[in-house]
Amino acid sequence: MQKVVYEHRSGPTHQLQRGSMQFDDLDLNLLRVFDIMMRERSVTRTAERLGRTQSAISHSLGRLRMLFRDDLFTRDGSVMCPTPRAVELLSEISGALSTIRSSIDRHQIFDPASTRRNFRVGLTDYHAMVFVPELLREFARQAPHATLNIIPANGIEILNAIHLRQVDCALTGASIRDDPRVARIELGQDRLLCAVWSGSAIAKQGLTLDAYLAASHLQISADGVSSGLADIALKAAGLKRNIVATISNYLILPWVLRGTEFITHCGDGILHILDDASEVKVVAPPLRIENVSTSLLLQHHMATDPGMIWLTQVISQIYDGSQKTKVEIMKAQVL
Known part of the structure; x- marks a missing residue:
């Protein structure tokens, strides 16, 4: 049998010599290693998940690289980043493993009380x-x-x-x-509500459409640019609000609103965590906005x-x- 040699070289790329490793040589556990590596992005954590040594995982990665003739994972600091080829293979390999798992699971009962998953x-x-x-x-x-x-x-x-x-x-x-x-x-x-500081004029006097349009608004946006459902509703009515800043998450909301006249929109699920100490008051918006x-x-x-x-x-x-x-x-x- 012709040998397959995977050469480790310095620099960002490696060269893989063409070999003859075939499907018949494939150990199903290699695909499990690939699947877990895609989740963990770490040889150490993959070894822990599979109950194997790090050297065994490294050996399996070498065999996978020979099989697919690609690096599959390259190190970036402490993270093993998948190559484009690995990303392409993921859905097919994960789907195949899922099909096998489902075939086995049909004859077994999943017990949350005993699973270590x-x-x-x-x-x-x-x-x-x-x-x-x-x-x-x-x-x-x-x-x-x-x-x-x-x-x-x-x-x-x-x-x-x-x-x-x-x-x-x-x-x-x-x-x-x-x-x-x-x-x-x-x-x-x-439902989308308006959140304001509990000591603000809006909290005390109520929120009219005129007050809403005159106020300074904070937009909660993960990417800092996306418009919200409120903007869609306003545009349909030929109106526009004054957004002065965006914030990326809800967690800082109480501190950002405190002592200001800002208005921001938030889902009504926030009602679960608000108390008097948060100094946040929620009020209904003065226009109809689609639910989330x-x-x-x-x-x-x-x-x-x-x-x-x-x-x-x-x-x-x-x-x-x-x-x-x-x-x-x-x-x-x-x-």
């Missing part, structure tokens, strides 16, 4: 504020031996995070284009995975519970 959920900071406390409690209660990673996932990055297996699923209120490779579960809708749809996204071929079915049910139940609590809060505040 790792789950990764992508959340925006808005959904993290609303969901993480209850999600962590419920996850630990039902799956005490499993692990859960909460990964930041902004609207502009969510599809890539799903395609590249950086997350198993992602919760978003962003307008995400339809993708045949991504399954979408509609959970419900959030909340969706759970995951790869299509993972939608039938028993573990993912369990996780999506847990997230759906938490969302339903938060919606009921939110309705009670809104009734009490007459919003």
Whole structure:
């Protein structure tokens, strides 16, 4: 048999000599190494996940490189970055492994109480504020031996995070284009409200359309440029608000609003975390604005995975519970 030699050289690229490693030589565990590496981007963490040594993972990567005649992963500091070829292979390899896993799982029962599986959920900071406390409690209660990673996932990055297996699923209120490779579960809708400092004139006098248009607005935008649903509603009415600044997340909202007359829009899920100490008051906007749809996204071929079915049910139940609590809060505040 002709030998395949993978030459490690200095510099950003390596050269791979053409060889004769064929499909019959393939060990299925090599594909598992590839799949986990795409998630972890680390030889050390991949070894820990698979219960193998780092040298064994490095050896497997060498075999994968020979098989696909590509570097597949290149080191950038402490991160193993996938090459374009690796990204191209991901959906096919992940899909194949999912099919095999599903075939086996049909004859087994997924038990959250005993599983040691790792789950990764992508959340925006808005959904993290609303969901993480209850999600962590419920996850630990039902799956005490499993692990859960909460990964930041902004609207502009969510599809890539799903395609590249950086997350198993992602919760978003962003307008995400339809993708045949991504399954979408509609959970419900959030109403857009206006948030102001509780000591502001607006909080004391009420918010009219004239006051709204005259005020200085903060736009919460992950990319700093995207317009919001409020701007769409205003444009349809031939109006425009005065946006003086953008902020990238909800977490700093109380400190940004405090002592100002600024107005910003936020989903009504924020009602769950506001208290008197936040000094944030929410009021209804003086114009009709479309609600924000909340969706759970995951790869299509993972939608039938028993573990993912369990996780999506847990997230759906938490969302339903938060919606009921939110309705009670809104009734009490007459919003």
